[in-house]
Amino acid sequence: MRIFFISVAVALLFMGNTGAYAQAGMTDSQVIQYVQDGLKQGKSKQQLMMELSAKGVTTEQALRLKQMYENGEISADSGQTKTVTDTSRIREEAATEKKAEEAKPQESAPAQAPAENSMADQVFGRNIFTNSNLSFEPNTNVATPENYRLGPGDEIIIDIWGASEDIIRKEISPDGSINVPGLGIISLNGMNIADAKEYLKSELSRIYADEGNKIQVTLGKTRSIKINVMGEVMVPGTYTLSAFASVFHALYSAGGVTDLGSLRNIMVTRNGKTVAKVDVYEYILQGKTSDDINLQEGDVVIVPTYEAIVKVEGKVKRPMKYEMKADETVSTLLKYAGFFAPNAYKNSVRVIRQEGREYSVATVERDKFGAFKVMDGDVVSADSTINRFSNKLEIKGAVYRPGVYEFCEDINTVGKLLKQADGLLGDAFTNRAVLYRQRENLTSEVLSVDVKGIIDGTAQDVELRKNDVLYVPSIYDIKSIGNVYISGEVVKPGTYPYADNMTLEDIVITAGGLKDAASLVRVDVSRRMKDNKGTHAIDTVGQNFSFGLKDGFIVDGEPGFVLEPYDQVFVRRSPGYSEQKNVTVDGEVLYAGEYSLNYKNERLSSLIERAGGLTAFGYAKGAKLTRVANDHEIERMRSVIKMMKRELGESLVNSLMMELDSVFTVGIDLEKAMKNPGGDDDIVLREGDVISVPEKTSTVKINGAVMMPNTVTYLEGKKVSYYLDQAGGYSQNAKKTKKFIIYMNGEVTKVKSRSKKVEPGCEIVVPNKVKQNRIGEVIGYATSFASLATMIASLANLLK
Known part of the structure; x- marks a missing residue:
């Protein structure tokens, strides 16, 4: 397991292994693999430590591997080096895993998913040592502090210039001394850097006595120190840190404190004596760092259990749990919580405390905040002010x-x-x-x-x-003062506020005046019936008035007719008003283009006559009329498509590409219409119609379930059977009795016999034997108003 390997095999095994070794050492990869295999076999940490020690793993190798892990240069899963690893994340995962191991229920107890803590249930400050952006690492690129004490591993640099030029670099030996040429052994162990500088200058002046010489003593590479972090931390153990490391950096390296750990009474012991006590709250709230002392070789950082955890809730600025010392009061707790929120009741707080088998409640008044001491488990509540005003x-x-x-x-x-x-x-x-x-x-x-x-x-x-x-x-x-409503042939119909003495002329002008289509002889006003003192029901439900207008003024009816609240004015459309209704004729006519209808019932033959008749190339039987659907027809289209989806299935209808089109084709026989004007074939035109007269086409298409779909030359008098033979006859799956013909004018006719008449430009379609319920019936409904050509072409392709 990756996180377990990092936290145990490196943090505990490697950092704690300082003994002598008996036989030849192992390579880095072998050490990593050995630990991985041992963990998989269930070996304990202590057993792995002893076995690696016996195999000759050196202290230097262990420290180097540990540093490589912390720098993310070795993969925990494979033992191979890698380029990028978030070491802070690894440390957090290790701490998280340890907490999870400690929190595991007994085998007999059912496992339960841990509840996610809200901010109010967290202990203030406890996450400071798990924040990846706050590592407390010492800065080694600054001048060495004067009180820094030298020890084995520190490097001393002596610069001499002037009459003599020399540089002496010496590392303090394990016995605490350096060997200076010309002077011999000089002991520096335990000296602070300031005293060491003066001492070395004094000793070197004996061999560099010339007054022209200057001597400068500085500290080069600093040593690493081993310290122990014990108690309630996530990963207790021995850590190798920089000699400049502080208490906070040691706690960060150990993963921070556990849920039982104290942030207020962290102790640093040196040679069996307590040399410092650290209160993290003083750093968080005041920025005080004087207690965060630099550690020395062999120091022990001890995190004891907390004395008291007190929860503050309600109307404070930072409601959550706080670690309190034994002598701290409600006043101190409120200071930690940022004091009261703006809407808090500030004259008292409520303290709930467990005493023996029961809880007790205490109301602490404002003047007692500094005297009331809190205890472990207390819950302090600040209420809000009452939602009332005093003035x-x-x-x-x-x-x-x-x-x-x-x-x-x-x-x-x-x-x-x-x-x-x-x-x-x-x-x-x-x-x-x-x-x-x-x-x-x-x-x-x-x-x-x-x-x-x-x-x-x-x-x-x-x-x-x-x-x-x-x-x-x-x-x-x-007083209910209703609005006045006006509709019909006015520029801005709608509802307008009533005003005293408002007349019919006023409301017409307010509505923007009359439209061009407005009737000047018929404007109606409807008035509601009301009798507030009536004692019987009435049969009349409304009172109506009619007027004639000219230039916006009443000329027929009571002049200056005064309106009342809730009156409704209807300006009628003149029956003698009609806008132009345009149709279009294109193709093989003498004068193609747009025409305005002369009469409401003007017919097809009349329009063709006005267009100069057909040219010598025009094919009357192939003429087609395209019509714009009105609202009623569009609604019918929508209903049929919906019915088709229900009957045939939505996927089939979608494959037919049936769309709700505003334009559809009307099957016409222009030849008969021109021969018999006013007859049944001479249909009445309406606005938006487009009549297209094509050139005569001399081919016939054969499509669908035939051996070879084909297009052949039209031969007058030839029957359907002839053209089917030109396509190789029926295919094996042909539905012979359901074949149909699509004519150029958009008409679709079922072929009931092989002798059905064929015309130039038509298409003969033979369906496949695919069972589709009511396809023919649905197509029959749709052809009167759907896009027929699109639908038939899609259906033919589907049935091939």
Whole structure:
């Protein structure tokens, strides 16, 4: 397991292995593979440590492998080197895995999914050492602190210039000394860097006595130190860190504290004595770093269990759990929580505490915050302020500045409140205003106020109380004033607000005036019936008036007819008004183009005659009429396509590419229409029609379930059987009795016998034997208004 291997085999095994080794060493890859295999076999950490020690793994190799793991240069899964690894993520995963192992239930207990903690259930500050953006790594690119104590592994650099030029670089030996040429052994162990500089200058002056010489002593490569991190941390053990490392960096390397660990009383022991106590809260809240001392070789960082965890909830700025010391109070807890939120009740808090078998509750007043000590498990709650005002007045309705006002000496009567609101609007109803008042028991009462009398001085002003609400109604609030509706042949039909003395002429002008199609002899007004004092039901449901207009003024009816609320005006369309209705004729006619119909019932033959008749190349039997669908026909199309999907299946209908088209083809016989004008074949035209007269085509198509679909020359008098033979006859799956002919004019005819007449330009289609319920019936419905050519072509391709 990858994370287990990193956290145990490296952090514990390698960093803790410092013994002597008996036989030849192992390569890096062999060490990695050995640990992986051992873990898979179930070997313990201690057993692996002993076996690797016996195989000759050196301390230098172990430290180097550990550094490679931390730098992400070795893959935990394969033992091979790799280029990029997020070491902070690995460390967090290791800590997470350890927490999961500790939190595993007993085998007999059912496994339950852990609940995700909210912010309120987290302990403040505990995530500081698991933050990948905050590693507390020491900065080695700064001047060496004067109190830095030298030890084995530190490098001393001595620069000499002036009369003599020399550079001496020496690493302090394990016994704490360096060997300087000309001076011999000089012991520096335990000296701070400042004292070491002065001591070396003094000793070197004996061999570089010339006054022209200058001597500078600096620290080069620093040593690494081993420290132990113990107690309630995620990964306790021995760590090799920079000599500049601090307590915080050691805790970060160990994965941070556990749920039982303390952030307030972290101890650093040196040679059996406590040399520092670290309170992380002082760093988080005050930025204090004086207790975050630099560690030395052999130091032990101990994280004890916490003394008290107290939860604060409710109306504070940062509601969550906090670690508290034994002598800390509610006042300290509130400081950690950022004090009260703006809407908090600040005069007291509630503390719930477990005492023995029961809970107790204590109300801590504001003056006792600094004296009430919190205990482990306490829950401190800050309530919100009551949603009430102690000095609020409100005025609504027909005043210039409605809203909330302060109840005070200057605004304590109705008259003063009206003045503060800049007085009444012009539409205010002053005979009676309403004052809503809340009694002491929180029930409400309503008082009547004579606003007009108070303003005139004829009535006594009314004293106000806190939370009073004064409502001054508008005359429009107490009187229903309906709108006036106008429709028909006006520029802007719609609903308009009623006004006193509004006439019929006024509403017509307001609606933008009459349209060109408006009737000047018929404008109707409908009025609702009302008798507020009536005692019997009436049969009449409305009253109607009719008028004639000229230039927008009444010329036939009561002049200056005054409208009433809710009147409805209907401006009729003149029966003698008609807009042009255009049709188009194209193809083989003498004068192709757009024409306006002369009559509502103008027919096909009339239009062709107006277009100069057919040219010598025109083919009357192939003429086609394309028509724009009206609303009723479009709705029929929609219904048929829906029915086809239900009967034939949606996939089949979709394959036919049937679309809701606004244009469809009407089958015509132009030849018969021209021979018999006004007859059944001479259909009546309507706006948008397009008549297309093609050239005569001398071919016939044979398609569908035939041996070889073909296009052949038309021969007059030849029957369907002849053309089928030209396509090789029927195929094996042909549905012979269902063949049909598509003519150039869009007409579709079923071939009931082999002698059915064939015309130039037509197409003979033989369907396949594919069972499709009611296909013929549905096609029959659709051909009257669907895009016939598209549908038939798609159906033919589908059945091939």
